[in-house]
Amino acid sequence: MNDWLVDLGKNPRARSLVKSLGLPIPLPAQLQREHGTWAPRPLMDRAVALGAAPGAALLTSVAGAVARAGGDPFVEGDASAFRGAGDAYGRPARGLDQAPERLHALVFDASGVTDAAGLRALYDFFHPLIRRIGRSGRLLVLGRPEDPMIAGALTGFVKSAAKEIGGAGATANVILVARGAEALAGGPLEFFLSARSAFVTAQPVEVSLAAAGEPALRAKATNGDGAARALDRKVAIVTGAARGIGAATARLLAAQGARVICVDRPEDVGETSTLARELDGVPLGLDVIAPDAGERLVEAARAEGGADIVVQNAGITRDKTLGRMKEELWDLVLGVNLAAVVKLNAALAERALSDGGRIVCLSSIAGLAGNNGQTNYAASKAGVAGHVRGLAPKLAERGITVNAIAPGFIETRLTAVVPLAVREGGRRLSALGQGGIPEDVAQAIAFLSSPAAQGLTGQVLRVCGGAFIGA
Numbered sequence: 001m002n003d004w005l006v007d008l009g010k011n012p013r014a015r016s017l018v019k020s021l022g023l024p025i026p027l028p029a030q031l032q033r034e035h036g037t038w039a040p041r042p043l044m045d046r047a048v049a050l051g052a053a054p055g056a057a058l059l060t061s062v063a064g065a066v067a068r069a070g071g072d073p074f075v076e077g078d079a080s081a082f083r084g085a086g087d088a089y090g091r092p093a094r095g096l097d098q099a100p101e102r103l104h105a106l107v108f109d110a111s112g113v114t115d116a117a118g119l120r121a122l123y124d125f126f127h128p129l130i131r132r133i134g135r136s137g138r139l140l141v142l143g144r145p146e147d148p149m150i151a152g153a154l155t156g157f158v159k160s161a162a163k164e165i166g167g168a169g170a171t172a173n174v175i176l177v178a179r180g181a182e183a184l185a186g187g188p189l190e191f192f193l194s195a196r197s198a199f200v201t202a203q204p205v206e207v208s209l210a211a212a213g214e215p216a217l218r219a220k221a222t223n224g225d226g227a228a229r230a231l232d233r234k235v236a237i238v239t240g241a242a243r244g245i246g247a248a249t250a251r252l253l254a255a256q257g258a259r260v261i262c263v264d265r266p267e268d269v270g271e272t273s274t275l276a277r278e279l280d281g282v283p284l285g286l287d288v289i290a291p292d293a294g295e296r297l298v299e300a301a302r303a304e305g306g307a308d309i310v311v312q313n314a315g316i317t318r319d320k321t322l323g324r325m326k327e328e329l330w331d332l333v334l335g336v337n338l339a340a341v342v343k344l345n346a347a348l349a350e351r352a353l354s355d356g357g358r359i360v361c362l363s364s365i366a367g368l369a370g371n372n373g374q375t376n377y378a379a380s381k382a383g384v385a386g387h388v389r390g391l392a393p394k395l396a397e398r399g400i401t402v403n404a405i406a407p408g409f410i411e412t413r414l415t416a417v418v419p420l421a422v423r424e425g426g427r428r429l430s431a432l433g434q435g436g437i438p439e440d441v442a443q444a445i446a447f448l449s450s451p452a453a454q455g456l457t458g459q460v461l462r463v464c465g466g467a468f469i470g471a
């Protein structure tokens with residue numbers, strides 16, 4: 001990362017000078033990340049503190065996920081729910097009083113909370129523990145989405161907690177599990193507890209049965225569900241794959257076993273071909289706004305036996321305040337970022353995407369929050385967020401999930417051209433105090449593309465380090 005504030009912070013002289021002026025030097029914690037194929041035991045030998053409010057219903061999912069991930073469970077109160085899973089994986093549950101001082105993760109099942117007074121359980125569990133959370137640690141709350149008051153309170157709680165622990169590179173998130181969808185909570189739990197979610201913080205996700213019917217189960221049975229190489233034998237299409245987030249995504253999907261059709265503009269076919277060769281994938285020089293783009297993508301997918309994963313990542317910015325914006329800039333940005341996404345999704349879903357498939361589209365926090373000089377970009381990216389919400393129920397009966405990722409400040413060509421002050425603001429003004437890297441976004445895309453994310457559809461997941469802009 002080319003970051004002059006971080007460089008300044010590393011220079012002892014500059015550091016003491018700035019300190020003597022009473023100014024803080026933001027030296028963000030180095031985030032622990034996972035690269036390439038997913039580690040089978042992401043929490044190996046790490047201490048996980050577990051607690052629950054009375055009436056908790058998700059402890060079996062929590063116990064299974066923590067044990068599978070190799071974590072050492074230290075349980076507050078009744079540990080019976082953790083015994084079976086913990087013993088099966090050689091990770092016997094112990095009392096919280098036996099936990100080491102440094103804790104990697106704090107996990108609290110708040111699914112039993114039914115009223116405002118019950119929220120006190122959050123305070124009781126986290127108050128004595130939050131300062132013991134380690135570098136790149138994890139704070140995770142589980143709840144139910146059915147009561148909007150409770151779900152809202154849990155979300156507000158983690159958003160604030162994320163800001164308190166972000167300086168240590170630690171994250172805080174909430175998983176809301178609909179009644180009946182408990183068996184689908186394990187995948188999201190493992191993702192949020194692992195280093196794969198390093199730049200995802202202050203986020204709620206909702207796990208539901210919406211897309212978990214027959215076709216999904218069939219697709220899963222034929223494709224396997226191991227964490228490592230979770231995408232073996234799948235075919236993925238990634239648009240805008242020549243560089244940045246698209247290239248990182250293509251690499252990660254390939255590392256999980258997918259055959260990747262790498263799509264980018266015809267003028268970028270050199271980069272696209274090099275990448276496709278490296279990944280043993282398929283290059284496709286294609287402008288997503290070309291009139292025959294849908295037809296050509298469908299053909300390319302069918303030549304590989306159909307597509308299982310579609311990542312709509314190609315995107316552009318053409319910033320100008322509205323009064324100064326030429327109509328071509330409006331048309332181009334809306335055309336590439338939104339109209340092409342809608343059109344290509346329709347063509348692929350109808351003619352090439354298999355049942356149990358995945359669609360992941362790139363939105364942006366600029367779209368969710370609005371940004372000066374970006375009326376065209378924000379309209380297109382907020383449109384994408386609305387598009388996935390609208391499309392998800394239509395494809396749910398085929399077991400296809402449709403989600404969006406809204407990245408915050410990610411270090412790519414797109415953000416390298418932003419003026420310095422705005423760029424520094426984009427990096428600093430977040431709970432984690434730094435920008436993300438393309439692989440952070442790729443990890444979230446790969447997770448949403450995996451069998452483990454069957455319970456997530458119609459969602460917009462921010463990968464933004466807890467950026468302060470945008471609700």
Ligand code: NAI
Pocket residue numbers: 239240241242243244245246263264265268286287288289313314315316336362363364365366406407408409410411412413414415
């Ligand atoms: P990038 O500029 O590095 O890569 C975008 C790719 O899309 C390029 O390879 C480009 O050739 C391709 N592309 C553009 N127009 C195309 C077209 N008409 N047909 C085919 N391919 C086309 O950008 P980056 O940063 O990797 O962004 C990827 C996506 O993530 C975009 O949709 C962007 O809006 C979104 N995003 C990025 C953020 C960031 O901080 N970098 C923040 C929020 C969203």
